[in-house]
Amino acid sequence: MQLVEKAKNAITNVKQDKQFANDRSKALIMAKNFLLHLFRWVVIIGMCYIILSPLIGIVSSSFFSDSDVYDKAVYIIPKEPTLDRYRLSWLRLDYVNVLLKSIWYDLSLLVLQVVITSMVGYGFARFQFPFKKVLFACVVIMIVIPTHTIMIPIYMVFRNFDPLGLVTLLNGKPISLLGSTWPMYIMTLLGCGLRSGLYIYIFNQFFRGLPKEIEEAALVDGAGPWYTYFRIMLVNAIPSVITVSIFSLVWQYNDLFFANLFVINSKASISKSITTLSGTIGNLDRIVDPTILQLYTYAGVVLVILPVIIIYVALQKYFMEGVERSGIVG
Amino acid sequence: MTKKHKLTLLQKRAVAGLLFIAPWLLGFILFYVRSIFVAVKWSMNSIELLDSGGVKLTFVGLDNYIYMLTEHGSFTQTLTRSVGDIVIDIPLIIFFSLLMAILLNQKFKGRTLIRAIFFIPVILNADAIMETINTARQLMVNGVSTVAVDTASSGVSINVDYYLAMFENIGMPAGILEYVVSAVGRINDIITRSGVQIVVFIAALQAVPSSMYEVSKIEGATAYETFWKVTFPMVTPLIITNIVYTVVDSFVNSEVVNAAYDMAFTNQKWGYSSAMSLMSTIIVCTILVVVCGLISKKTFYYN
Numbered sequence: 010m011q012l013v014e015k016a017k018n019a020i021t022n023v024k025q026d027k028q029f030a031n032d033r034s035k036a037l038i039m040a041k042n043f044l045l046h047l048f049r050w051v052v053i054i055g056m057c058y059i060i061l062s063p064l065i066g067i068v069s070s071s072f073f074s075d076s077d078v079y080d081k082a083v084y085i086i087p088k089e090p091t092l093d094r095y096r097l098s099w100l101r102l103d104y105v106n107v108l109l110k111s112i113w114y115d116l117s118l119l120v121l122q123v124v125i126t127s128m129v130g131y132g133f134a135r136f137q138f139p140f141k142k143v144l145f146a147c148v149v150i151m152i153v154i155p156t157h158t159i160m161i162p163i164y165m166v167f168r169n170f171d172p173l174g175l176v177t178l179l180n181g182k183p184i185s186l187l188g189s190t191w192p193m194y195i196m197t198l199l200g201c202g203l204r205s206g207l208y209i210y211i212f213n214q215f216f217r218g219l220p221k222e223i224e225e226a227a228l229v230d231g232a233g234p235w236y237t238y239f240r241i242m243l244v245n246a247i248p249s250v251i252t253v254s255i256f257s258l259v260w261q262y263n264d265l266f267f268a269n270l271f272v273i274n275s276k277a278s279i280s281k282s283i284t285t286l287s288g289t290i291g292n293l294d295r296i297v298d299p300t301i302l303q304l305y306t307y308a309g310v311v312l313v314i315l316p317v318i319i320i321y322v323a324l325q326k327y328f329m330e331g332v333e334r335s336g337i338v339g
Numbered sequence: 340m341t342k343k344h345k346l347t348l349l350q351k352r353a354v355a356g357l358l359f360i361a362p363w364l365l366g367f368i369l370f371y372v373r374s375i376f377v378a379v380k381w382s383m384n385s386i387e388l389l390d391s392g393g394v395k396l397t398f399v400g401l402d403n404y405i406y407m408l409t410e411h412g413s414f415t416q417t418l419t420r421s422v423g424d425i426v427i428d429i430p431l432i433i434f435f436s437l438l439m440a441i442l443l444n445q446k447f448k449g450r451t452l453i454r455a456i457f458f459i460p461v462i463l464n465a466d467a468i469m470e471t472i473n474t475a476r477q478l479m480v481n482g483v484s485t486v487a488v489d490t491a492s493s494g495v496s497i498n499v500d501y502y503l504a505m506f507e508n509i510g511m512p513a514g515i516l517e518y519v520v521s522a523v524g525r526i527n528d529i530i531t532r533s534g535v536q537i538v539v540f541i542a543a544l545q546a547v548p549s550s551m552y553e554v555s556k557i558e559g560a561t562a563y564e565t566f567w568k569v570t571f572p573m574v575t576p577l578i579i580t581n582i583v584y585t586v587v588d589s590f591v592n593s594e595v596v597n598a599a600y601d602m603a604f605t606n607q608k609w610g611y612s613s614a615m616s617l618m619s620t621i622i623v624c625t626i627l628v629v630v631c632g633l634i635s636k637k638t639f640y641y642n
Binding site for chain 1: 349352353354355356357358359360362363364365366367369370371373374375377378381439442443445447451453454455456457458459460461462463464468471472526527530531538583587590591596599600603609612613616617619620623624627
């Protein structure tokens with residue numbers, strides 16, 4: 010009992026002690042901060058591990074040799090690293106050729122996307138015309154309605170492509186555009202490409218946030234609306250342009266839905282050719298073991314995602330700034 | 340020029356505006372408005388594709404829908420499962436992404452790197468790559484789980500069931516417990532699907548004027564109060580945006596879409612497929628309207 014009393018006294022003494030009060034509160038705050046930091050880092054590192062672990066797994070196992078796969082002692086780091094998986098995947102993917110083709114395809118679509126959607130976004134942001142609110146509601150509907158609702162009618166449109174009966178007039182019967190990349194270009198040109206609604210929305214929000222005085226000055230100086238848009242507004246919209254560009258490039262690169270719907274040749278879309286890679290290698294190179302075959306797929310996936318990762322890392326800083334400033338937030 | 344042809348400035352601006360949106364308007368009418376009508380029509384017909392490229396329609400009324408709901412082997416199950424998943428996932432994703440946005444919005448070293456990592460799943464959202472990534476995840480988990488099994492045999496491991504039983508004995512409702520356990524089980528799924536939402540929330544947090552935080556500090560609000568009275572209300576408008584994004588995004592990748600796709604392109608049953616698509620779209624829209632209706636009442640709009 011006496012001990013407890015003593016301890017209590019000691020504690021009250023320390024509490025009432027004015028001399029080190031400052032140090033004590035400082036230590037307390039530091040401890041608190043330290044705990045907060047610790048908590049934050051534990052959470053963040055855990056989450057990052059969950060996101061990155063499959064990537065680490067893919068990259069490391071793409072170097073495994075046949076004996077490493079069945080060696081129970083091998084985890085992450087291969088004993089006998091081999092580049093054979095990459096060699097064969099590179100060959101069967103026809104990597105350089107297909108990659109260049111799909112990058113060309115994605116880049117040309119990206120330019121179309123940026124020009125068309127920014128134009129539409131600008132039109133909605135700055136001009137007054139009848140039914141504007143209704144039409145803008147249509148943009149929102151476009152974002153909300155899942156594309157699969159309209160996939161069959163669109164498929165049919167391009168299966169019997171015949172705008173205004175012109176093709177029938179020239180050719181005798183409607184032509185099928187399936188199998189080529191034309192459907193995607195036409196849809197993007199008409200502002201209905203992959204997630205165009207979202208991009209229109211982003212541009213609209215951004216242009217609405219810009220000061221009107223710039224355009225008034227341009228108008229007074231005699232610039233027409235098109236000149237103003239191309240030479241003044243689009244230059245000011247660089248953050249949004251970068252955001253939309255990255256989204257468009259990456260999503261187009263990864264897109265399988267439209268690629269499958271329009272039966273786009275897998276030589277033109279690398280994301281599509283990766284789906285058939287393990288089958289091709291299995292057939293051509295007589296590899297039957299599914300575990301080994303999986304390693305080739307891993308190597309192929311690394312090859313496919315590498316360009317995306319490089320682009321993303323290079324533009325990451327602008328991208329984050331762009332998202333923050335470009336007014337995805339209303 | 341006659342007087343009739345001269346437009347006022349306002350009219351000129353209106354014409355210019357219409358010209359600006361013309362490409363989209365054309366596309367919207369051609370691809371969306373028309374397609375929706377076609378889809379509705381087709382869902383009430385039995386369709387045959389002709390070799391010449393044309394189609395032959397036979398009107399069957401609502402038979403496709405009735406078949407879908409009563410006779411088709413798995414459609415109703417798939418539909419309810421997809422809808423159930425979405426309803427469970429919405430609050431989890433929103434809550435998780437808000438939490439992460441708050442964490443990532445603070446200033447610390449390596450913040451840009453971490454933000455970049457969180458956005459990686461959005462960058463790599465191709466189906467084929469996602470599938471491979473999921474199998475690869477198994478690969479890593481297998482490595483970890485063998486370790487877990489080893490510790491279990493030596494008797495140091497955590498027995499989850501024991502703790503669950505304990506919480507249940509305390510009087511926690513079993514429903515909530517199950518929800519939490521399932522949420523932990525889906526953590527992979529949730530993290531990979533909340534990249535865009537996190538970025539949107541971060542942007543929203545940065546848009547809160549700092550003068551508000553200064554005022555609340557001067558008035559003596561604690562961090563807890565500041566969060567609930569300043570930060571949270573300012574972020575609420577974006578919750579609706581994120582819910583819309585989450586619902587649409589998770590439906591695009593759901594089994595219902597795959598079922599409709601297979602029905603059309605593998606089984607060549609175009610009528611059924613249209614009915615499936617339309618039905619699922621109507622359900623998505625209902626979910627969106629209900630959820631947004633409920634939330635928008637509580638939403639605080641600053642302007």
